[in-house]
Amino acid sequence: MGGGGADNEGSEEQQKRSEIYTYEAPWHIYAMNWSVRRDKKYRLAIASLLEQYPNLVEIVQLDDSTGEIKSDPSLSFEHPYPPTKAIFVPDRDCLRPDLLATSADFLRIWQISDDGVEIRSVLNGNRNSEFCGPLTSFDWNEAEPRRIGTSSVDTTCTIWDIDREVVDTQLIAHDKEVYDIAWGGVGVFASVSADGSVRVFDLRDKEHSTIIYESADPPDTPLVRLGWNKQDPRYMATIIMDSPKVVVLDIRYPTLPVVELQRHQSSVNAIAWAPHSSCHICTAGDDSQALIWDLSSMGSSTGGGAGLGGGGGTGGATGLAGGGVEGGLDPILAYTAGAEIEQLQWSASQPDWVAIAFANRLQILRV
Helix, strand or coil: CCCCCCCCCCCHHHHHCCCEEEEECCCCEEEEEECCCCCCCCEEEEEECCCCCEEEEEEEEEECCCCEEEECHHHCEEEECCCCEEEECCCCCCCCCCEEEEECCCEEEEEECCCCEEEEEEECCCCCCCCCCCEEEEEECCCCCCEEEEEECCCEEEEEECCCCEEEEEEECCCCCEEEEEECCCCEEEEEECCCEEEEEECCEEEEEEEEEECECCECCCEEEEEECCCCCCEEEEEECCCCCEEEEECCCCCCCCEEECCCCCCEEEEEECCCCCCEEEEEECCCEEEEEECCCCCCCCCCCCCCCCCCCCCCCCCCCCCCCCCCCCCCEEEECCCCEEEEEECCCCCCEEEEEECCEEEEEEC
16 A cells, blocks of 8 residues: 555556645544545545634545645535534435535535535434534445434434435434444444444334444443444444454354454554455554455454455465564555544545545545
């Protein structure tokens, strides 16, 4: 990942192409997301993390011919509070309006046009008050794009119908703050919480949830991020607060991790499953490292046959990210950024590219 030019036999144009592009924002970046529309290659949204009410969102795009990531001033806009997450509409074929959703005090849907960005909806899930518990995260349902699920510090998850601007379902999902939510299909989502559990919900049976995993070391340690493997929904991954470990789970075998990825040197902040492969995942953290793992050999160690995604492992480079942990899996690729990596997104429309954010820099890396 990163590092070199194209090989010598490639065309001149390939050789000119960098493997890493960097954009410097005028502020610390936190929320960040790739656009998936076919007509908007290399487009991302980035948002500021400023300790004040007015924050900013910029829409930036890589110009392939110059190798520069440029911000379009007409597509920069003010945002109340720092967005905890931003997601472009999951609409590869450009059938819906060009939308961007953000979460902070409320869920907001913005409409993007060539002239600028306008607010389309401000969605408040607290029916009893104009105030609400801040939203920690949300996920946009790719199979049914009218649905967005949000997670909140008030222990709830709320499922919105954004076309009708109404709440479909609101559940008290956990005993404590809910820190992340991810869809695993049309009517199935999972969430993680300060109560230390991963829970799966099926909207056909709202009274019940299934606990897939509970943090044990020590018990009830908060789980802060959740990634559901879109290519193989039997698998998900979660991050434990202030831990260098990433826990990979198989929902068919609750409570028992498939593997724990233990090559980061300090807290992990972000995870992203490969959008085009069922057995690759990228992780990034406070050690300034982004690591890519091949999990295809997993499962054999737990007696589970061919393992994740089937097929054998790549072997790969061992100890790339500094071993130090007895046994266990090594990443196949490692990239070191200039500071702690707080955000990581793998492009669904161009799976050769991963974006990371650290301090005030956005970098896109060819993998």
